[in-house]
Every structure is written in structure tokens, then in C-alpha cells.
Amino acid sequence: MRSNEPADPVAERRFGTGWISGTMSVALGIVGLLAVACFHFPSYLTIPEVRHLYPLVWVRLLLHAILVTAFLTGCTSFVLRGDKTLGTVGMALAVVAVLLGGSRVPIDGPTTSGVYLGLDYVLLLFVLYALIFIPLERVFGRLPQRVFRKDWKLDLAYFFVSTLLVQVTTFLTVAPASLLFGWAQGGAVQQWVKAQPTWLQFLELVVIVDFAQYWIHRAFHVVPWLWRFHAIHHSTEVLDWMSGNRQHIVDAAVTRGLIYIPAFALGFAELPMVLYVVLVSVQSVFIHANVNFRFGRLSYLFATPHFHHWHHGVDREAIDKNFAIHLPVLDMLFGTFHLPADRWPQGYGVDPNDVPSGYLAQWAYPFMPQRTRRPAMTPDGPAAPPPLPDPGPRHDHRP
Ligand SMILES: [Zn+2]
Ligand SMILES: [Zn+2]
Incomplete structure (x- = not known):
């Protein structure tokens, strides 16, 4: 039983363990579900000035591809991985998004309101930059870093909040x-x-x-x-x-x-x-x-x-x-x-x-x-002067 093996985060996330496909599935499932929400509530979740810049046909096609990929990668993870959580959650998110209308939600309500969030902008930028930079950093990485490196949640929160509050x-x-x-x-x-x-x-x-x-x-x-x-x-x-x-x-x-x-x-x-x-x-x-x-x-x-x-x-x-x-x-x-x-x-x-x-x-x-x-x-220089010629700790701005 895999679940009885000693926990080794690196081994658990290796290619072929279903971790990469499971994580992709959950990430795409979340993106898909939020995109469906944008179609349902365009007046509150999308930017009126930017909306005309992206062709809706292509956005619907992209959303469809995202939901299909979320489901398929979820299945892959479910088959490969002992712990079925990632695969199940990813597939469930994709299914819920499809049940809520998927890429075919008609836009028939009001499309403008006084206050709105830039959720469409968040999702498009996130998908675009992830598609470009994750492979680029894999192939040309200066340092061997994982996508989910230290403080990734923090930086993701900054991205989401600052872009949402556009x-x-x-x-x-x-x-x-x-x-x-x-x-x-x-x-x-x-x-x-x-x-x-x-x-x-x-x-x-x-x-x-x-x-x-x-x-x-x-x-x-x-x-x-x-x-x-x-x-x-x-x-x-x-x-x-x-x-x-x-x-x-x-x-x-x-x-x-x-x-x-x-x-x-x-x-x-x-x-x-x-x-x-x-x-x-x-x-x-x-x-x-x-x-x-x-x-x-x-x-x-x-x-x-x-x-x-x-x-x-x-x-x-x-x-x-x-x-x-x-x-x-x-x-x-x-x-x-x-x-x-x-x-x-x-x-x-x-x-x-x-x-x-x-x-x-x-x-x-x-x-x-x-x-x-x-x-x-300190007005007169460092409180505890470092040995010369050491210029002092970072951002030591002596007059
Ligand atoms: Zn910088
Ligand atoms: Zn700076």
C-alpha cells in the first residue's frame, strides 16, 4: 500500500505518481469554475473596458479545453495515485463547472454595474503567464526550483487580490x-x-x-x-x-x-x-x-x-x-x-x-x-557599525 510508505514529499510528487496531473486538475478545475462564474455574473466579475478586447468565441473554446483537461488529468491522477483526493477534487470541480453551464453559459443579464472585480483579467493573465512561464522555467531554469516553492501561496494571493481589485x-x-x-x-x-x-x-x-x-x-x-x-x-x-x-x-x-x-x-x-x-x-x-x-x-x-x-x-x-x-x-x-x-x-x-x-x-x-x-x-550611520570595509547590512543608507 502506497499510503503505508514513509512520507517522502519529493518521491510523492515525482512524474508518474499522479501528483502533477492531480495538481493540474485541481488548478484547472478552480480556473474553470471561476470562469463559469464570470459568464453568469459578467457585470460584477469582469472589467467592462477590457471585455471587448478578447474574442468571446476563443474564450469559450479555451474554457472548454480547460474543463476537458481538468477532467482528464483528474482521471489520470485517480488511476496513478494511491491517495485519490487530488484526482477526485479535480474531476468534481470540472463536473460542477459543466453542470453550471460550462463554456455555454449565455450572457443575457446586465453586463455593467458600478462596482466590479477583474476576475476575467485574473484568470486570463494567470492561464497565459502559467502557460508561458512554467515550461520556460522548467527548461531554462537558473535554479532547480519547484512551481510550488516557498511562499507560493503568498505570491498567488498578491496576484489574485491586486488583479481582482483592478x-x-x-x-x-x-x-x-x-x-x-x-x-x-x-x-x-x-x-x-x-x-x-x-x-x-x-x-x-x-x-x-x-x-x-x-x-x-x-x-x-x-x-x-x-x-x-x-x-x-x-x-x-x-x-x-x-x-x-x-x-x-x-x-x-x-x-x-x-x-x-x-x-x-x-x-x-x-x-x-x-x-x-x-x-x-x-x-x-x-x-x-x-x-x-x-x-x-x-x-x-x-x-x-x-x-x-x-x-x-x-x-x-x-x-x-x-x-x-x-x-x-x-x-x-x-x-x-x-x-x-x-x-x-x-x-x-x-x-x-x-x-x-x-x-x-x-x-x-x-x-x-x-x-x-x-x-x-539611525541619523549618524549604523547603530552597530560592521567591520570596515564592509558596507553594512542590506539597505544601510548612511548619509
Ligand atoms: Zn522586483
Ligand atoms: Zn527595489
Whole structure:
């Protein structure tokens, strides 16, 4: 009997044990069930502005494929695995989703409401990124990491909550710029900016937004009370395609609200703005991914995983380096560029790492009294100076 064998998590999850198929089945079953809910309640669970961007026929086809795969992988797991839980749950989720209408639920109710969640956006992005990055990290992984690595639930929670609350995050991004520069819309400068070719506006956006982002990001590192919020993003000790989601809401809202101001004030057109949002979404997943890609001289032109992994490095040489999200040239200009061609950081995270690992505890963390007083908090340098020439623990920002 398999259930009487000594528990060995690695052996229990090997290919052929039914664990991979069972996990896939449950994950796809959940995605399928939530997608069916989106069809039933489009006014509350989908984003009105984005809905027309994806063709419904293809979404229904994708949902059908997801439900069939969930059921078949559930069957596979049920046959292969001694413990039938994963297979049974996966199959049950798929069956319930089909009984609730599956991919054929008609959309006949109201499709707009005042308040909505971006569940469609959550599911589409999750399926898309999982399909691209899980195989990519399997084949080109820099470190041998599992998909369900340390704190995967935490990073998944960040992804789900921040994407679901898209109405709130969009409002927080747009409101400061509208309040400050709403009056400037339609002026001569804005007309001139808008009249430029889309590709040129897009390139200008990359430069302008990343310039603003560079200094805001740098401020989050060097101003101690801001660092408390940004420390959440740096608390991850594992980098992969899900890691970039870990960001405190204050960090995300302040950064996005401020970088949107120049883009809005200058009057860029909607299409280049949308293209930029797509770029930043894909690139922020990509630069955290656990992939061993080398881009040669191109890594001086745009931010790569190698470049951003050094930003997360726990090594002393990596402290406060590589703030750009798109353009490493900004770090070269302002003296914070660090990209050893032949090495990656020894590890990731912050030292000391007093950030709690719970989702709600991380929300509260910046507002709590500090248990360990960091050297960066003292006006005259570190409280307990490390031996020279040691530059001190991570984020030791001596004046
Ligand atoms: Zn940072
Ligand atoms: Zn990052």
C-alpha cells in the first residue's frame, strides 16, 4: 500500500505518481469554475473596458479545453495515485463547472454595474503567464526550483487580490494625475504629443515613465519609512514568475500614481498607453522569472532577469543597484548599475529579514513598531557599525 510508505514529499510528487496531473486538475478545475462564474455574473466579475478586447468565441473554446483537461488529468491522477483526493477534487470541480453551464453559459443579464472585480483579467493573465512561464522555467531554469516553492501561496494571493481589485488600483493610479492635471488636457502640447506616431509615443512613454520610476524606486530604497513598504517586495527569497506580484498596496499605489502623472500631463494617446501597460505587465513578470537567459550586449539596452535579479540580491555588492524597470542606461547615468557578466547573486531577500510571511501581516508590517532597529534608521550611520570595509547590512543608507 502506497499510503503505508514513509512520507517522502519529493518521491510523492515525482512524474508518474499522479501528483502533477492531480495538481493540474485541481488548478484547472478552480480556473474553470471561476470562469463559469464570470459568464453568469459578467457585470460584477469582469472589467467592462477590457471585455471587448478578447474574442468571446476563443474564450469559450479555451474554457472548454480547460474543463476537458481538468477532467482528464483528474482521471489520470485517480488511476496513478494511491491517495485519490487530488484526482477526485479535480474531476468534481470540472463536473460542477459543466453542470453550471460550462463554456455555454449565455450572457443575457446586465453586463455593467458600478462596482466590479477583474476576475476575467485574473484568470486570463494567470492561464497565459502559467502557460508561458512554467515550461520556460522548467527548461531554462537558473535554479532547480519547484512551481510550488516557498511562499507560493503568498505570491498567488498578491496576484489574485491586486488583479481582482483592478477598479480600485486603476482609480488610485489615475486620480492624482486627473486632480493635478485634468485642466491641461487638450492644450497645444498635448495635441502635439498625441499627434505623433504610436510607436514614437510608446518609446517616449518607456523613457519618461522609467525615468520617473527610477527616482521613485530609489526613494523607496533610501527613505527609511518608505523602505518599510518596499521591503515587502524585497522580502522574497525565491525569484520566479510569481515573485513580482509581492508588493505592498501603498508601494504600488504611490509608484503607479506618480509615474502616471507625466504620462497623463503630456497627453499621450490611449493606444500607446495600453501598449505600455502590456509591456510593463509582461516585463515585470519576465525580469523576476527563474530563467538563465543571457542577452549579451542587449542586457545593457533593456532590463533582463539577470539585471533585475541583481536588484534583489542579498549580496552586499547588490545593495541599492539596478533601479530601472526597462532601461539599464538610467542606472549607468546615475551610478547604480551593477551587472557582473559571469555571475548571479548568491541569494535573494533582505538581511536581516524581519518581514512576516503572512499576507495580512505584510500589509500591517510597515505600520508596526520595528522589532529590530535597522542601521538605516539611525541619523549618524549604523547603530552597530560592521567591520570596515564592509558596507553594512542590506539597505544601510548612511548619509
Ligand atoms: Zn527595489
Ligand atoms: Zn522586483
